[in-house]
Amino acid sequence: MIKTPLDDWISRKTGVQSGTLRRDAIEHYQLIQLRNTITLAKEKSNYYLKSLAAVDPNKIVSFDEFSKLPYTFPQDIKENPLNFVCISPNHIERIVSLQSSGTTGVPKRIFFTKEDQELTIDFFDYGMRNLVGPTDRVLILLPWESPGSVGDLLRIALERMNAYPIPYGPVSNTNEAIQAAVTYQANSIVGIPTQVLSMARHKNGDLLQGKIKSVLLSTDHVPNSISRAIEEKWDCKVFNHYGMTEMGLGGGVQCSARLGYHLREVDLYFEIINPETGEVLPEGELGEVVFTTLTRSGMPLIRYRTGDVSRFISGTCPCGSVLRSMEVVKGRVSGKKRLGKFDISVAELDEVLFSIENVLNYQCEIDERNGKDYLYVNIMKADFNNIDEDVVHHALQKILAVRNEVVKDRLKVVVNIDNQQFEGSNGTAKRQIIDNRKVKVHI
Ligand SMILES: [Zn+2]
Incomplete structure (x- = not known):
């Protein structure tokens, strides 16, 4: 079994010699970055200036200490997103507006600098190596036309590893998407679960049987039943990716063992909490996913409540990675x-x-x-x-x-x-x- 390429990526980013990465080195790095993030947020963001007024970053010497900090809720961003921005507007490269489904309220707005986007491309580059390599041809069924969109950043990442990206966009006509995969000889697909399922279950879905070797399904929640149906139809391997815009699009990706996602620990610190009491849960217990950005400069987020339900997987992954794994997200706290x-x-x-x-x-x-x-x-x-x-x-x-x-x-x-x-x-x-x-x- 191949160890996830994310280990080498994190070694490089944390300055540890390849092959010698250990948990204590990752945690040491994360604590330094948590202190840096709190310092930056307190200095530059109006929101954290108030909410963390009583917090001395230098006293955050353990994750226990960190867990006493207040949470950031989606509603806080909705109310005044500019309050979270830590940089002058000239340095904002992209703003994403997120309208939550079923509501007509104000959208959440998330701001990214060029450096923030570079971090995402770098994660996509190494994350995608779990399922594709140089010369592979990847059909991207995600929005890609505007610069800095998820599909655009993925395209750049794939080009960096010498793979061949085929930007297509979300599927509105299933047959056309299948024909595009055939015409451009795609052997890998990245897309939204129900859209890729509709291709696999289409009457022309057989055209891709044996042609597709890997599929990455990317939303917060990928049902096993969808992964299974696609794998059986095309005789391929389906990988899950976890990410949300607030995380900087990428959060974690499955390795060749295809158990939990290995987390993007160099850029994000994850916690699992009891959604009712707000307490951090012991390793392995099911609860709400909370994350803190470790390297974002435009709009750092501290203890952000995702509303997603999951748990950490105890023990070492069969691939031998030292990275933390999170079980595939099963749904929403409010679901x-x-x-x-x-x-x-x-x-x-x-x-x-x-x-x-x-x-x-x-x-x-x-x-x-x-x-x-x-x-x-x-x-x-x-x-x-x-x-x-x-x-x-x-x-x-x-x-x-x-x-x-x-x-x-x-x-x-x-x-x-x-x-x-x-x-x-x-x-x-x-x-x-x-x-x-x-x-x-x-x-
Ligand atoms: Zn693994």
């Missing part, structure tokens, strides 16, 4: 809804629904009538395929909350299958359970 005694989550729905042949996407709503809950499941399929409604009902019964409430006649499941593209379904919209009940119970 669960109560049905009777149990919760139902997007992650559970993903696993049972995408396991059904021909399912391309779905949306879910919960309603209430005459004291009874109704679960509406709208399934999207391609127009040339069929899905048996009974198969969907049977699959949904595998979810404990659904089974329990249906048996007790307190829940009715209504399945609708069509080939209409519902809003955002072919794009980056996150799957969610919309709860229309008057009294909502959140856990």
Whole structure:
């Protein structure tokens, strides 16, 4: 098994001789960078000047000390993003506006300098070496047209390692994307899970069988059922990447062992916390992912709450890396809804629904009538395929909350299958359970 190339990358960045990197060296480096980040943020950002007023960076000599610092919430950035910027506007190279799905509020704005973008390119360069090498031809199904966009930075990274990037963009016409892969002889694909799935499940998806050797799926949450379906269809290896714009796009990527993501520890410090109490959880426990930027100059973020749920994987990865691994993200802290005694989550729905042949996407709503809950499941399929409604009902019964409430006649499941593209379904919209009940119970 090949050790993740990120070890050598981090050795180089931390000044440790290749092959001799140890955890204590990484942690020593991270503590220095945490102090530098706090110093910079306190000096230059109006937000941290106030929130960290009582903090002396020089006293942060352990991760325990660091864990006493206050959290930064997405709402804090939304309210006044400029309060976080640590550099003059002339040095801002790119501003990304993030509109959270389902809301019409003010978007979050994230600012990057040229140096910040260079850090991302460098991570992409070494991260992509987990799945591609020189001469590989990589179809990029991410936005790439504006300078500094995720696809553009990935293109530059691939060129640096002498691979051949094929920038294409998000898929709006599945067949065209397949034909592009054929025409340009792509042997690797980077894309959004449901979009790559729709290519694999397309009637022309067979054209790529045996041609694609690796796929990188890049969002916060990649269902196993989608990875499995793509691997079986094309006989390829699917790798997961974890990242969000706030992290500087990249956060971690799977190695050849394809267990957790190895984290981008040279640029980010990760914690897993109890989302209700805010306490840092012991290694291995499931909780909310929190990160702090270690090297960002434009808009450093300290203890940023991602809302994603995961855990650290204990022990050494079979690839032999000393980097920390985080389990593949299973969903969002806010992604669960109560049905009777149990919760139902997007992650559970993903696993049972995408396991059904021909399912391309779905949306879910919960309603209430005459004291009874109704679960509406709208399934999207391609127009040339069929899905048996009974198969969907049977699959949904595998979810404990659904089974329990249906048996007790307190829940009715209504399945609708069509080939209409519902809003955002072919794009980056996150799957969610919309709860229309008057009294909502959140856990
Ligand atoms: Zn590994």
